[in-house]
Amino acid sequence: MQFDTSSLWIYLYLPNLQLNIQQAHAEALKLADKQTVMEEPPAQIVYDPKLNQVLQLNKQAQKLGIKKGMGLASASIICSHLVVSEYKEAIALQALQELANQLYLVTSDIVIDEPSGLFLRAQNMLRLYGSLNQYWQVIQGVIRLQAYDFYYASAYSVNVAKLIAKHEQAFMSDDKKLIQQKLQQCSLLLTDIDKKDIEKLQRIGIKSIADLFEQPLSAFASRVSKFSLQIMSELRGESAAKLRFYQPAQRYEHYLELLYDIELTARLLPVIRKCLDALEAYLLVRNGLALSIHITLFQREHEPITQVINSALPIYKSAQWLDIIELRFEYLALSSGVYGITIQCEKIEQADGCESDFFSEKSTHVAAMTLLSRLKAKLGEQQIKRLHYHDDYRPECCTQLPAELPSKNTKQSVIKKPVFLDRPGFLLQTPIALNSKVSIIDGPERIASGWWDNHEIQRDYFLAESLQGQQLWIFRTFDDEWFIHGYFI
Secondary structure (H helix, E strand, O other), X not given: OEOOOOOOEEEEEOOOHHHHHHHHHHHHHHHHOOOOOOOOOOOEEEEEOOOOEEEXXXXXHHHOOOOOOOOHHHHHHHOOOOEEEEOXXXXXXXXXXXXXXXXXXXXXXXXXXOOOEEEEEOHHHHHHHOOXXXXXXXXXXXXXXXXXXXXXXXXXXXXHHHHHHOOOOEOOOOOHHHHHHHHHOOEHHHOOOOHHHHHHHHHOOOOEHHHHHHOOHHHHOOOOOHHHHHHHHHHOOOOOOEOOOOOOOOOEEEEEEEEEEEOOHHHHHHHHHHXXXXXXXXXXXXXXXXXXXXXXXEEOOOOOEEEEEEXXXXXXXXXXXXXXXXXXXXXXXXXXXXXXXXXXXXXXXEOOOOOOOOOOOHHHHHHHHHHHHHHHHHHOHHHOOOOEEOOOOOOOOOEEOXXXXXXXXXXXXXXXXXXXXXXXXXXXXEEXXXXXXEEEEEEEEEEEEOOOOXXXXXXXXXXXXXXXXXXXXXXXXOOOOEEEEEEOO
16 A cells, blocks of 8 residues: 655564564573572574574674674674574564554554564554654653664655665654755665666766755666656655554464473473463454463474363463463473474354443453363363252252363353252262251242152252351151251352
8 A cells, every 4th residue: 555755654674573572582581590690691692594694692702803794604703602593484474563553553554664664654543642652752761671672763755654664773763854854964875776776876976965956867768677666756755655553463473493402391380471461452442352372392313292281261461371271281201302282273253242230240251261261171071060050940950071071163052040049059969868856947948840850859958057156958748857958158
């Protein structure tokens, strides 16, 4: 979609995404190990074997004299204990999508610029936030939660904002004169103009942005490609860029490659928590909840392990998912070190928009469903059975255990619960004879039923209290025999 050049854009430049992600995971593992000694991290680089270049490096590597674009052999000579990670573009793209998910909560028009940038259209958000400064403060708050290295710039052209930001600037202004001054200081080498065309321009004396603007665009039409000509036109503000705005994906899948192999499930939990935080942000954007997630652990020397984590109650918060996962992982044994984790969420449910008042029983229901989820994770789903209400006034017949667990693909029929306010919390499977003195508190309640299935009962039920103060549910038969059928708890 094409927009006019009067719109104000912001470009976020994140040059060290893969390195930042690996550093964050290393810190999470240190916290899990409760390491209190603050040791200086080792010199670390991200290396592209295809280009034989250092693409990303931390401060420790910079102090030793390692620079971007340097070959691996040269970097290894400078530092013999250098930590080297192979560059994987998919890691950066996934991080950009997750960041776009979180920014989607506070801004509308987002464009992912692979592999290390985001465009934000700020013009239509200024009326909502009041000013560019207030809008930018909100954006900064979201980005800093991720601990990413980032630079930024604003301009009335997407390519101008990108060019200024790629000079590692922190420039935020809507003043066109200031933007033009910043643009004049930029290098031609950092533009998106094809490198071969830049060499051609340098041969004819065009060595800076200022030189480029001194000549009309028609002077370069026969010298450079159509792509480079379009970039030059956008930099001059004579045409607008065509952009595809970001939309959250319908299906969630997140893969995380670990900095090193992990052989203990307890040490995987802090890393999984990071992944669940990303899932929480994704669900929050879509006002969604999940009943089930799939966690796949990729082992170095064995087949991957897939765990299906189910919740009895639709949830989205990472802390709630982690509680269930911790219980499931207590019995999980790894055959070899885990080098990668994938979290998938196939089906998303819309959150219920209805509100409940102070006196509703919603909190009690949530607590019960949370307990059910934890029991299933701890003991296994096949070990948990729930009592179902049956339309029958006979106490021993109104609750039944299902013979088989319902299939997840079939819809369960709605079972209406009869209203019995005076039933005991603990019902005996077989009534026992009453052999002690009790005092009657309430009753009788006559139940005469079951003549149609040869299990007829005729009883008078009473609420009674024993000498010890225990409330009992007792009944008397027509033969004047007394039995205890339950206890009130």
